[in-house]
Amino acid sequence: MGFDFPNSHTRPYPHLNDARSLPRQCESGVQMSSNLNGDISEVKFLTVAEVASVMRVSKMTVYRLLHSGELPAVRVGRSFRVSESDVNEYLKGSFFQTG
Template sequence: MSDQPGRTRFLTVLEVADVMRVSKMTVYRLLHSGELPGVRVGRSFRVPQDALDHYLATSPAVETREQPHGEDRKSS
């Protein structure tokens, strides 16, 4: 498949899962909930590259805080 201007590239569920580093089941949940737009082709789903890019750009970022080394949690 060539990358022609004006043509939408469609990704498989596996490709989307690889990009997002999640399981295929997570991608299916996003598709079924409508959070991630997709097209059903027979029994398969395809996700437009633009839709995935938009989803990733607009999804809220989650910060994780790691405790500095050597600090223990307060014990009760």
């Protein structure tokens, strides 16, 4: 009866447990998105709160997009950063025709 809580060592997102399970990264540790073209010096990175503000959704919605892989991100410590161009690409790809 009640909730069955996982052990303290269990992570809610097992695919983010270990860097070895992540896709291949470039030498600087940044996973290259298809629209970064190898030069990250000009990339503007946004926080999850900033992405939520731009998209006009909650931060939890942004986290869901990140964890599902729909929106690529860079992990900095325990935080995520998303390139502004990836946010724009995601929004462009999300439009659909009505009526």
